[in-house]
Amino acid sequence: MFPTLSLLSAYAGRRLPLGCFVNARILRDHAKREAFAAAEQTRQALRYIAQNTQLSLRMRTKAMIDLAHMDPNTRPMKIKNRCIMGGKGRGVLRAFRVSRFQFRLNARAGNLPGVKKAIW
Amino acid sequence: MPPARERLLALAKVSCRIFSTTFNPNNIRTGNKILRQRLKGPTFLDYYPKRVATFKDLKRSFPMLQFRDVEEESRVRDVAAKKFRGKGAPKKIRTKEEAGAKKGKKR
Numbered sequence: 668m669f670p671t672l673s674l675l676s677a678y679a680g681r682r683l684p685l686g687c688f689v690n691a692r693i694l695r696d697h698a699k700r701e702a703f704a705a706a707e708q709t710r711q712a713l714r715y716i717a718q719n720t721q722l723s724l725r726m727r728t729k730a731m732i733d734l735a736h737m738d739p740n741t742r743p744m745k746i747k748n749r750c751i752m753g754g755k756g757r758g759v760l761r762a763f764r765v766s767r768f769q770f771r772l773n774a775r776a777g778n779l780p781g782v783k784k785a786i787w
Numbered sequence: 788m789p790p791a792r793e794r795l796l797a798l799a800k801v802s803c804r805i806f807s808t809t810f811n812p813n814n815i816r817t818g819n820k821i822l823r824q825r826l827k828g829p830t831f832l833d834y835y836p837k838r839v840a841t842f843k844d845l846k847r848s849f850p851m852l853q854f855r856d857v858e859e860e861s862r863v864r865d866v867a868a869k870k871f872r873g874k875g876a877p878k879k880i881r882t883k884e885e886a887g888a889k890k891g892k893k894r
Contacts, residue, residue, distance in 0.1 A: 686838040697835055704828030711821055719818035746831055764834065 674698040674740060687751040699745050706741035710734065 716730035750766035758767040803810040
């Protein structure tokens with residue numbers, strides 16, 4: 668549950684890049700996003716080689732092994748959309764990027780443009 | 788009678804040349820769909836709001852100007868009001884005797 672040091676060491680000594688609510692989990696998730704963005708082209712190139720049946724089996728196998736050996740934090744599946752107001756990982760409304768309870772609070776306070784309580 | 792397979796293949800080839808699509812009659816997996824995918828990194832990086840100038844930044848970059856920090860003012864006022872009612876923070880213990888006196892009798 669503790670922040671992965673290797674992931675967060677990139678932020679050591681410099682100001683945090685985020686302007687929203689920040690906790691260790693949000694920071695860790697953002698670090699994974701940065702890692703993914705940095706390695707995405709390599710990943711796609713390896714995937715192309717691995718899935719191209721016109722290339723030699725040896726080459727394709729090598730690409731598959733390289734893919735499997737890439738840093739797990741560069742995988743897109745590791746990325747999780749978290750609440751930008753409270754850092755919660757569950758019940759996050761994608762359109763507003765906030766969790767359901769923060770959505771309710773902020774919608775009632777009128778902080779979310781275009782959101783209104785339905786009354787009929 | 789349907790046209791011969793060769794004729795159909797030739798037609799497909801010409802069609803591919805005209806519309807600049809890939810001629811792949813045997814449906815071989817070439818991995819081109821991966822090359823066609825757009826990169827998702829920039830979208831993923833955009834999820835959390837980026838850091839913008841904060842109140843502290845504003846004060847630091849314009850030291851000649853005076854800014855009102857309403858939240859800090861209200862906090863200071865609250866602390867002063869609490870102290871006036873005798874509900875302030877306890878005094879810091881400096882000597883050992885004081886520490887003993889604070890603890891009081893325990894046994």
